[in-house]
Amino acid sequence: xxxxxxxxxxxxxxxxxxxxxxxxxxxxxxxxxxxxxxxxxxxxxxxxxxxxxxxxxxxxxxxxxxxxxxxxxxxxxxxxxxxxxxxxxxxxxxxxxxxxxxxxxxxxxxxxxxxxxxxxxxxxxxxxxxxxxxxxxxxxxxxxxxxxxxxxxxxxxxxxxxxxxxxxxxxxxxxxxxxxxxxxxxxxxxxxxxxxxxxxxxxxxxxxxxxxxxxxxxxxxxxxxxxxxxxxxxxxxxxxxxxxxxxxxxxxxxxxxxxxxxxxxxxxxxxxxxxxxxxxxxxxxxxxxxxxxxxxxxxxxxx
Amino acid sequence: xxxxxxxxxxxxxxxxxxxxxxxxxxxxxxxxxxxxxxxxxxxxxxxxxxxxxxxxxxxxxxxxxxxxxxxxxxxxxxxxxxxxxxxxxxxxxxxxxxxxxxxxxxxxxxxxxxxxxxxxxxxxxxxxxxxxxxxxxxxxxxxxxxxxxxxxxxxxxxxxxxxxxxxxxxxxxxxxxxxxxxxxxxxxxxxxxxxxxxxxxxxxxxxxxxxxxxxxxxxxxxxxxxxxxxxxxxxxxxxxxxxxxxxxxxxxxxxxxxxxxxxxxxxxxxxxxxxxxxxxxx
Numbered sequence: 001x002x003x004x005x006x007x008x009x010x011x012x013x014x015x016x017x018x019x020x021x022x023x024x025x026x027x028x029x030x031x032x033x034x035x036x037x038x039x040x041x042x043x044x045x046x047x048x049x050x051x052x053x054x055x056x057x058x059x060x061x062x063x064x065x066x067x068x069x070x071x072x073x074x075x076x077x078x079x080x081x082x083x084x085x086x087x088x089x090x091x092x093x094x095x096x097x098x099x100x101x102x103x104x105x106x107x108x109x110x111x112x113x114x115x116x117x118x119x120x121x122x123x124x125x126x127x128x129x130x131x132x133x134x135x136x137x138x139x140x141x142x143x144x145x146x147x148x149x150x151x152x153x154x155x156x157x158x159x160x161x162x163x164x165x166x167x168x169x170x171x172x173x174x175x176x177x178x179x180x181x182x183x184x185x186x187x188x189x190x191x192x193x194x195x196x197x198x199x200x201x202x203x204x205x206x207x208x209x210x211x212x213x214x215x216x217x218x219x220x221x222x223x224x225x226x227x228x229x230x231x232x233x234x235x236x237x238x239x240x241x242x243x244x245x246x247x248x249x250x251x252x253x254x255x256x257x258x259x260x261x262x263x264x265x266x267x268x269x270x271x272x273x274x275x276x277x278x279x280x281x282x283x284x285x286x287x288x289x290x291x292x293x294x295x296x297x298x299x300x301x302x303x
Numbered sequence: 304x305x306x307x308x309x310x311x312x313x314x315x316x317x318x319x320x321x322x323x324x325x326x327x328x329x330x331x332x333x334x335x336x337x338x339x340x341x342x343x344x345x346x347x348x349x350x351x352x353x354x355x356x357x358x359x360x361x362x363x364x365x366x367x368x369x370x371x372x373x374x375x376x377x378x379x380x381x382x383x384x385x386x387x388x389x390x391x392x393x394x395x396x397x398x399x400x401x402x403x404x405x406x407x408x409x410x411x412x413x414x415x416x417x418x419x420x421x422x423x424x425x426x427x428x429x430x431x432x433x434x435x436x437x438x439x440x441x442x443x444x445x446x447x448x449x450x451x452x453x454x455x456x457x458x459x460x461x462x463x464x465x466x467x468x469x470x471x472x473x474x475x476x477x478x479x480x481x482x483x484x485x486x487x488x489x490x491x492x493x494x495x496x497x498x499x500x501x502x503x504x505x506x507x508x509x510x511x512x513x514x515x516x517x518x519x520x521x522x523x524x525x526x527x528x529x530x531x532x533x534x535x536x537x538x539x540x541x542x543x544x545x546x547x548x549x550x551x552x553x554x555x556x557x558x559x560x561x562x563x564x565x566x567x568x569x570x571x572x573x574x575x576x577x578x579x580x581x582x583x584x585x
Contacts, residue, residue: 033454
């Protein structure tokens with residue numbers, strides 16, 4: 001009886017140590033992988049950005065800020081950067097508008113509602129490569145089916161993927177159609193949590209459907225919208241598949257965006273140092289956007 | 304009264320018309336892909352366009368296997384996605400459990416450090432990863448396509464999701480199991496894992512699709528036709544000038560998309576829920 005309490009703390013201490021050991025073993029593989037394939041490479045890309053590397057001979061030379069100076073002296077870089085921002089802005093606006101519209105149309109329960117939800121989400125599980133290939137097929141010059149349809153109704157459609165302005169629009173639209181189903185579903189979940197009585201009470205007070213939407217539903221969805229905007233912006237910044245497959249950055253770099261530019265510099269022109277400096281800039285653009293979003297989020301949480 | 308009913312009816316009609324019009328750009332690509340996959344090269348650009356081919360050219364689906372080692376490429380995608388899924392579960396389930404339930408020095412700090420992975424695009428590190436794999440002699444092997452998803456961003460998201468589930472796990476269950484004489488590993492394996500099966504299911508679905516659809520990594524790491532995965536393969540039906548051989552490309556694309564769509568239609572609820580779960584990760 002009296003020995004019990006004396007022994008327990010020691011055993012407990014031993015157990016805590018043993019437990020902590022288990023903790024390290026459990027997270028070990030993930031952590032090692034993180035150092036080898038995420039943190040290590042992140043440090044490396046900063047180092048590479050100050051070097052010139054020859055992939056064939058393996059020669060490495062320290063060049064200081066040369067890569068950065070070249071990047072900032074190249075008008076193409078500014079075009080690529082502005083393309084990335086235009087793409088991101090266009091994509092986020094169109095995606096959120098469409099996602100919200102679809103969610104509002106599908107929030108009730110009526111015959112066929114699940115079928116429609118299934119349809120709008122199907123492209124989310126489809127591979128971006130397949131989706132981009134099919135859209136390239138649809139949007140081809142005068143032979144593409146879209147222009148054939150337009151021809152039938154008497155409109156001479158543009159060469160969607162070969163004219164600078166239309167190429168950007170086409171890529172944005174194809175990408176929105178690919179991913180909008182996910183945002184729609186997130187909105188649907190949010191709409192479900194809004195009590196029905198809100199709208200009904202307003203309806204009794206004589207508010208029209210449009211007024212209910214504007215002054216009740218949309219404000220209640222504000223935090224969801226911010227959240228959806230954040231994940232969509234991050235995704236848009238990483239666009240690659242659709243660009244490579246639909247336009248290859250063209251015509252005349254009209255759809256050349258950051259990730260695609262890095263890919264070309266590194267793996268087609270083998271400018272490892274230059275491409276690494278671009279990757280560092282991508283890192284800071286992403287970091288800046290994330291921090292901006294956090295600030296926005298913090299402010300909206302206070303409000 | 305009658306007018307009310309009429310307007311209600313009209314409204315409902317307008318609702319359906321709007322939905323049908325909006326669903327066109329989502330449905331049509333699949334139909335047009337399937338239609339094109341069955342057409343002859345001559346019919347594929349026929350004017351006016353035909354949704355149902357005049358002559359069903361099943362030959363396309365045989366031709367694609369002659370054009371390149373498509374069966375082999377298909378098998379590559381399958382086995383890589385399976386290994387990535389399995390590996391992710393083996394790495395992320397214990398890590399997620401440990402971060403949620405085990406006290407050890409540095410738990411929180413290490414977890415936050417891990418989360419920084421999600422703040423940067425994976426493309427930032429593709430160049431050093433390429434050179435690293437080159438150094439190890441792993442270019443033109445499937446090793447990077449298996450390792451990077453397990454240990455990179457997708458693996459971190461998986462760990463995060465699994466950790467969330469373990470956080471809400473009742474402490475009493477663990478205590479009871481330990482009093483019964485189970486060690487940490489026993490508790491994890493016999494008590495914890497069975498209780499978070501839904502989370503593991505969601506992670507499996509997302510990870511399999513992630514690997515199945517991966518494009519930039521295979522593009523960078525693989526250049527041998529026989530080692531291609533599906534996204535590379537279906538993009539590779541082109542003639543010597545790089546012009547797509549459309550009827551074959553669409554047949555191959557259809558074959559790559561169809562099983563995923565079939566599983567999606569069957570297990571829709573679970574798949575959509577998995578995506579929403581990971582979408583909510585922020």
